Amino acid sequence: MRRREFLLWGAGLAALAAGCGADPRPLGVPLSLVVPAVVGGHDDLFAQELRRVVTRRGLARAAVVTTCDGDRTSIKDFAQGASRGRLLVAGPALVNTAGTAPLARMAGEWSVVLAPMGSRLRDFDGLAAALRKHPGSVLMGGGAHGGADHVLCGLLAKGLGADARLVDYAAFPEKDGLLGALLDGRVAAGVGGVARFAPQIRAGRVRALAVSSPERLPEVDAPTLMESGVRLVHADWRGLLASESLREDDRDHLLDVCRGVGASAEWSATCRRHGWAQLYLDGPDFDDWLRVESTRARDVLTDLGLKQ
The missing domain is CATH 3.40.190.10 (Periplasmic binding protein-like II)
Incomplete structure (x- = not known):
């Protein structure tokens, strides 16, 4: 693992706090959080908790959680959609992200x-x-x-x-x-x-x-993989992607919603309750990180015999 990749696991929170101010203007359309069913893990829980924070803070007129199959066709359909309020939930195994625009890594x-x-x-x-x-x-x-x-x-x-x-x-x-x-x-x-x-x-x-964290955790008395001789940091992370076909101002507005959630006390409390790490990251750093992370996940899943 290269030094930059390692640092990006902990980047973003300080910058988010520094830029934290009033919540952005509410999204003018309902927010739809699309959960790919094939990813595994806690995608629906993450989406439901995100929906609650968005609703509680008034960041959108309404917020709903929907599902898709998560195959190439479903992701392509999402990417070609031009709805201003649709966000795709991404995680470690969602490696087919063509046509999407990375917005933010929220937690893990x-x-x-x-x-x-x-x-x-x-x-x-x-x-x-x-x-x-x-x-x-x-x-x-x-x-x-x-x-x-x-x-x-x-x-x-x-x-x-x-x-x-x-x-x-x-x-x-x-x-x-x-x-x-x-x-x-x-x-x-x-x-x-x-x-x-x-x-x-x-x-x-x-x-x-x-x-698998970059530093030891208070909950578990065990060394990190890095300490144990494996240059590896890994989390069951969750992030949000938009359609690449969206206009730039619509994409920026959705990013403002992500930032509003990530900087909120409600989201911090949600992460503590579920034992999630706040791994917020956006902008070019998230673009770079996601490209590397998706590639290594795709490569290893291919090695493990799973067709990508």
């Missing part, structure tokens, strides 16, 4: 690499050694195929110099599926959100091997 959840308490994997070094020796010998568990957890498992293998094509991954889309698999030993290791697993780690039910 850091991940933790886990092992069962009775496992021979006592620390991250043990997992790293096993993956380097034979990636397919370690069954990794996480959320849905193609989601943020799956992406991180592939990036982790690549960061260790292992062949991501050989990674053995078991998907547990249901809420407590990965926890159950760790507790009964069906997987050797797993990847999940810090907010979900921190209570289980504190209770001694599963072991934390490393966290």
